Amino acid sequence: MSLNISSKDHVLKPLLFRNKRSSSARSSIIIHRNICASAQVGLLYGSATGNTREAAFLIKSCLGRTVSDPQEISTVRPQDLLQKYNQGIIIGAPTWATACPEMRTGTAMDDFLWQVREESRNSLLSGLRFAVFGCGDASQWPDNFADAIDEVYTTMAQAGGQPVGHWRPVRGEEYLNSRSKSFREDGHYYVGLPLDNINQSHLTRSRISSWCLQLSEEFSLKGDVQRLTSSDPFNMSEDSRLASNYTYPRSRVPRWSTSNERYHLFGSRLTANWYQFGSGEGSAGRWLKFTDDSVLMRAGLRGQPEYQLSYSAITGFRLDPLSGTESVTLVLFLEDKQRLTGRPWSKQLVLKGLPRSDVPGFCSFLKERGAALH
Ligand SMILES: Cc1cc2nc3c(=O)[nH]c(=O)nc-3n(C[C@H](O)[C@H](O)[C@H](O)COP(=O)(O)O)c2cc1C
Structure with a gap:
């Protein structure tokens, strides 16, 4: 055109x-x-x-x-x-x-x-x-x-x-x-x-x-x-x-810190409870939402296909409280046991920029659903 x-x-x-x-x-x-x-x-x-x-x-x-x-x-x-x-x-x-x-x-x-x-x-x-x-x-x-x-x-x-x-x-x-x-x-x-x-x-x-x-x-x-x-x-x-x-709110624009982790969630909660992450490997960003009974994942927020991951797929998470005054680093290990993404999927996700005040609630939320704190 x-x-x-x-x-x-x-x-x-x-x-x-x-x-x-x-x-x-x-x-x-x-x-x-x-x-x-x-x-x-x-x-x-x-x-x-x-x-x-x-x-x-x-x-x-x-x-x-x-x-x-x-x-x-x-x-x-x-x-x-x-x-x-x-x-x-x-x-x-x-x-x-x-x-x-x-x-x-x-x-x-x-x-x-x-x-x-x-x-x-x-x-x-x-x-x-x-x-x-x-x-x-x-x-x-x-x-x-x-x-x-x-x-x-x-x-x-x-x-x-x-x-x-x-x-x-x-x-x-x-x-x-x-x-x-x-x-x-x-x-x-x-x-x-x-x-x-x-x-x-x-x-x-x-x-x-x-x-x-x-x-x-x-x-x-x-x-x-x-x-x-x-x-x-x-x-x-x-x-x-x-x-x-x-x-x-400043907490919505956490600074990117480059690291060798494979996936980085950078927690800009632009829409209620949706967290965005980018891979650094050439693929586009993805969004995660932690709901009561599953983790939803999609490429965007307006109509793109949505994958559902069960909480049993969260095999553990690690909390790093030393990463600055505004945010903490939370490492999640997700495994797609249902093969919903069409292939075996097991990723380590690093959530950055979660406001400190949200962390205790978020951790107990995950623990209640069976995730193990490392
Ligand atoms: C994983 C990753 C991939 C990137 N890919 C590109 C790229 O393909 N081309 C480019 O010009 N910059 C790339 N950048 C640099 C960003 O575009 C740059 O840091 C920009 O300032 C980010 O803008 P923002 O702070 O508004 O998000 C990349 C950075 C990272 C960490």
Whole structure:
């Protein structure tokens, strides 16, 4: 299918801005004043460990009242977008599911995209302008850098969305040597803004500032664009300031800690009692729900096939209370005796980010159902 590609002029604009940039030491200065009239653009994101979330807050900081407060994607229904944000949306996702054809984000964004695809025959997003950003790691995953941008982009475009925000890196701010499905070789641009907060965090604010200037024109936003200049791209105190009227419990965004464990549950309870985990082995994230009589497992939260594991399948769990002030590590050993996944399944799951206050209740819940505490 052919996608509506915006003018190459758009991807060159950041270069113009960079050349004119002043060396002012002020932390935030007005770089552009757009006089066109428009309403708010929606700002949506999915995030597992917080980088994309924080990028969303930086975009909010740049574009101010012309965009909505950052909305976590599980709180948004695709069918409401056109009515709610008829000026367009800015949408961001990380890449976790390396080389997967879909479900690449490992966040609730996967469910959102799944639902958009389900509805795409109805031109769900017909005419809605959208711009995509995403976080990745070009050093660890040089063959799949920020691939999820492409999945979001393609899914939205196939549902009738009109893309803006194509990105050509500013000279001197190129990415580490890498390949990405979101890069279009023919036009030498990315279909959205990739951010590498793992290796190039010092460039994040500058990239976001340039991209926001471009978006302001492409969305015809009415309002000032602020340039971010702090050397620390993700300053949590600034994040808190921006989030002053935004109640996102910190315990819901536990930090990912890389380890050699095979599976990591990172307990973002975006929907009541569903816990998300990612494998780190190239497969998409999965969700678990601990109900009274079974553990339910599914690839997403909106209609994907669901597997049911009995509690007899939990052969034990180990509690590590030393892993920080906000969370504990809980290691579960699950065995799929019913072969519900279609093959023998025995995995060690590490649950991170369970709020301390939830741990005693969660442990007795499992013990009552026959799990042994190691
Ligand atoms: C298991 C695992 C797989 C990952 N796969 C990719 C990948 O395929 N491509 C990529 O660019 N980054 C990959 N990353 C890096 C994440 O995208 C990066 O850490 C990003 O900042 C996470 O964003 P978030 O904090 O919003 O979840 C991976 C990280 C982990 C731990």
